């Protein structure tokens with residue numbers, strides 16, 4: 370598998386629809402979403418609860434498949450990867466920060482960060498060195514031996530971000546990484562994350578409710594009811610035209626030419 374060069378496309382959704390449930394009880398989580406994310410960029414995805422943000426992220430990360438449309442990750446359609454290849458991809462080239470952090474309680478902070486690297490085949494000593502360096506960089510080096518359950522939300526968040534970065538993954542996917550942290554602390558880790566991603570010419574896609582994260586993003590996208598908008602309006606030109614007589618809030622008696 371070739372590594373991504375320059376500002377190449379890391380993942381691409383083309384006209385993706387995702388429907389949950391069975392006939393008669395269907396939820397359309399995404400409808401006709403097209404999106405490409407590239408090396409060197411941090412993309413922020415904003416949208417209200419239920420708008421399809423998590424669904425979009427899990428598709429980008431190869432955790433599920435679309436009902437219609439295509440998902441390409443690292444230049445290859447998701448359905449062309451075997452389950453084993455996909456698993457390996459997620460262990461080595463994609464870093465996830467889940468909304469609930471999903472740290473393993475039975476393991477120390479250090480082992481949590483090392484785990485994905487070990488899956489990815491990084492030798493134990495090297496994995497340990499990298500994990501400790503990241504924990505230190507994130508100001509929680511002294512917590513390496515602690516159990517996640519004894520940590521604050523902010524500390525857990527740092528561990529989750531360290532784990533996502535540990536493998537040097539080219540695509541980082543973060544689902545509401547600031548969680549309920551309505552503090553500068555939550556933003557601080559996003560700043561660290563995006564700085565790392567930029568420095569390595571990797572790609573991050575971050576979902577959030579928190580518009581303050583926009584300060585660290587190269588691009589901001591809005592999801593609304595399963596459809597993507599850019600900050601300036603709908604991303605596709607399939608926008609229902611405004612009533613032609615309504616221009617800038619002023620009603621004209623005939624459309625302008």
Ligand code: ADP
Pocket residue numbers: 389390396397398416417418419420421422423424425
């Ligand atoms: P967000 O992350 O923006 O809150 P989600 O992608 O989680 O949005 O959900 C989008 C829509 O799909 C919501 O209406 C949600 O209830 C529904 N949904 C999400 N996951 C499932 C699922 N596994 N089964 C059924 N419906 C789901």
Ligand code: MG
Pocket residue numbers: 422423424544
């Ligand atoms: Mg969500």
